[in-house]
Amino acid sequence: MVHPASGFRGTRAGVIAGSGSTLQGNDSPSRPLPRIxxxxxxxxxxxxxPVFLKMPEDQIPRTWDCRRCGGPATRDGQAAAPEDLFDDGSKSHLEYVKERRSGQDAEAVLAGALEKLRARGVLPDQLLRDT
Structure with a gap:
């Protein structure tokens, strides 16, 4: 439940301006909010x-999902640029590592890790020296 003193207020389709509100104090006749x-x-x-509340042109979304096929739809009818469905904007661990280390640094870290494995006897010497 939203606390009445908080700043969260919303509207829904069919809401009438000034209806049912005792906080405004005016008894003006109810009228629908402007929609486009x-x-x-x-x-x-x-x-x-889709129907939106009347707002400035730059706040209206440029693209919208098609209700029939789910594809991207634009206001001018031009084909929207296909977006990578699997690109969520986050980076993988490997991408972060590549940003921090150069190729030479990576080779040095790998060589050190392989030496530690050889010293512990986890991997055979012949297998790792061929690579």
């Missing part, structure tokens, strides 16, 4: 028309 319907087209020609 925006058209988006995917590369297959499907049209999606």
């Amino acid at each position: 319907r925006v058209s988006y087209w995917c590369s297959k020609g499907h049209e999606t028309q």
Whole structure:
């Protein structure tokens, strides 16, 4: 439950400005909040028309997911640039290591690790010296 004193307030479709609010103190007649319907087209020609509250043009999303095929849809009807579905913006451990170490550093770390394994007798000498 959201505390009434917090700044979190939301709207939903069909909300009327000033309805049911005792905090505003004015008894103006209820009127719907201004809304706009925006058209988006995917590369297959499907049209999606979500409804937004009236807002500045730069705050309206440029792309939207197509309701029929799930592909990216744009407002101008041009094909959206395909995004890598597996790229979540995070880096792997190997990518972080490659940023911190050069190829020569990596070779030195590998040689040290192999020497430790040879000293402990974990790996045979012949197997590692051939590589």
